[in-house]
Amino acid sequence: MSPQYLSPGVYIEEVDRGSKPIEAAGTSVAAFVGFTEKRPEGNNGEPFLVTNWTQYTSAFGGFVPGAYLPLSVYGYFLNGGGICYIQSVAVLGNGTAAADAPAAKGVAQLPGKNPQITAAVEVTAQVGGQVAVTVEDGSADDVFKLTVTSGDTTETFENLTLNKGRGVRNAVDVVNKESKLIKLKELETSAPTAERRPAAGSYTVGTALAVASTTALAVSAQTFEGDVTARVGVQGLEAVDEVTMVIVPDLMTAFQAGQIGRDDVKAVQLAVMAHCEKMKDRVAILDSLPDMTPQQVNDWRMNEANYDSKYAALYYPWIWIANPLAGQDGQASMVKVPPSGHMAGLYARVDGERGVHKAPANEILRGAVKLETNVTKGEQDILNPNGINCIRAFPGRGIRVWGARTLSSDPSWRYVNVRRLFCMVEKSIERGTQWVVFEPNDPVLWAKVRRDVSAFLSTIWRTGALFGLSESEAFYVKCDAENNPKEERDLGRLFIDIGISPVKPAEFVVFRIGQMG
Numbered sequence: 001m002s003p004q005y006l007s008p009g010v011y012i013e014e015v016d017r018g019s020k021p022i023e024a025a026g027t028s029v030a031a032f033v034g035f036t037e038k039r040p041e042g043n044n045g046e047p048f049l050v051t052n053w054t055q056y057t058s059a060f061g062g063f064v065p066g067a068y069l070p071l072s073v074y075g076y077f078l079n080g081g082g083i084c085y086i087q088s089v090a091v092l093g094n095g096t097a098a099a100d101a102p103a104a105k106g107v108a109q110l111p112g113k114n115p116q117i118t119a120a121v122e123v124t125a126q127v128g129g130q131v132a133v134t135v136e137d138g139s140a141d142d143v144f145k146l147t148v149t150s151g152d153t154t155e156t157f158e159n160l161t162l163n164k165g166r167g168v169r170n171a172v173d174v175v176n177k178e179s180k181l182i183k184l185k186e187l188e189t190s191a192p193t194a195e196r197r198p199a200a201g202s203y204t205v206g207t208a209l210a211v212a213s214t215t216a217l218a219v220s221a222q223t224f225e226g227d228v229t230a231r232v233g234v235q236g237l238e239a240v241d242e243v244t245m246v247i248v249p250d251l252m253t254a255f256q257a258g259q260i261g262r263d264d265v266k267a268v269q270l271a272v273m274a275h276c277e278k279m280k281d282r283v284a285i286l287d288s289l290p291d292m293t294p295q296q297v298n299d300w301r302m303n304e305a306n307y308d309s310k311y312a313a314l315y316y317p318w319i320w321i322a323n324p325l326a327g328q329d330g331q332a333s334m335v336k337v338p339p340s341g342h343m344a345g346l347y348a349r350v351d352g353e354r355g356v357h358k359a360p361a362n363e364i365l366r367g368a369v370k371l372e373t374n375v376t377k378g379e380q381d382i383l384n385p386n387g388i389n390c391i392r393a394f395p396g397r398g399i400r401v402w403g404a405r406t407l408s409s410d411p412s413w414r415y416v417n418v419r420r421l422f423c424m425v426e427k428s429i430e431r432g433t434q435w436v437v438f439e440p441n442d443p444v445l446w447a448k449v450r451r452d453v454s455a456f457l458s459t460i461w462r463t464g465a466l467f468g469l470s471e472s473e474a475f476y477v478k479c480d481a482e483n484n485p486k487e488e489r490d491l492g493r494l495f496i497d498i499g500i501s502p503v504k505p506a507e508f509v510v511f512r513i514g515q516m517g
Contacts, residue, residue: 022432022456027356027424028348029083031243034069034250036088037061045232047085047240053077063324066092068249072341079366080349108205114195122185123205131205132291135198148181202291204256219259225271234275244282247340266305276311281427284312287338294379310406310413315339315389317372357465359404359417359505368399418502441489446479453477467501475500
């Protein structure tokens, strides 16, 4: 409606004729769910914003035995992360329940072969750091083989049994006499020897993070899944719109401490993926289980977990980093941690240096000293097509991330950078076009929407995020009478069809070389 001019004079009117620019949404905000030393005053586990390591230590304390989250957050900032939210689902600092944990650090109970027997033998680590114990079946039901590994040291004990008497290799006697890494103690049970011997499998003992301290806490899958109403756990992140990455490193702490099982790990990781799929603006960075061989992680991925999500990426193997608690209470100089926190920082670094369209791969993983397993090219030939992103060590090139795939079976969403680019574009357009709501749904509005969205996508194209030598090859925006007929306008609907052509990473570079002439 035009203003009324009743007296002579000069009048100035501000007319809204320019475009309303759409600003690109942020892509580098991580959310960490896990255990901390303490919480800020008044915080009961709700998301808490920190922007650097000093802010984190002021609010949540420092490194603490029994928690991977502090190490993951430190690795996040080390690799280029700048903003993150912390959700402390359990406190392991002094004066909490964890302070009353049994002095069983470095102790694990191996389950019996019969599922009804909860534990067969107790293993105590005799060295600082992690000790991996592998149990294999022997020539008879009551015979087994033990392989013990710590760092570069490996011990093998064959033809062991829990039987006693002359001529038998009693496991407790043999291992306690010969091993420099562990000590065994048989637990009392009246079951036959063949049933109470340790079950075949791989077990972690005496971790450098003393995960046994979590046994004083009531940790379960629900602890991590949380509740949106109380704003705790993964579901509580629905209230934080800025989050673009979700990491749950202490899921593995609880697993190593025996608080949760493999099915619980799967349940929590599925819950994280479901959260990201529901929100549609973030991705889950998942860790593989610890102490897995390439074949075991492939079996976990394809047969046991069997994930399928375009909003998640899985990384293998775990990484060794310098232990900030070295020398304290027998802590080793190195500690093995899940890579998800360091990967989140790498995502942020690549976003800042190159853009979200650049695959977060072929980049140095800062802080990683060595790998849990050195994956070979042949092994990655099996893992990569199944969406298991490998971290590998290359002579003269350091430890690099050598995979950029999601866990999706849909080829359109094969790559992490494509998924994250669409998350950014969708969120940016949603935020930047809120002014359209309740405007008159007519050709004038259609033209304004086309202009604003096209201007935004043109900017994205010029950064190299879209494929095409011209804007028409890179994207299109359609908003006219054809996709907004009268019957749709009568229902109060406005449709804008957008198509973009994202760049895909050159995952396989092939030089074709032949003789000339």
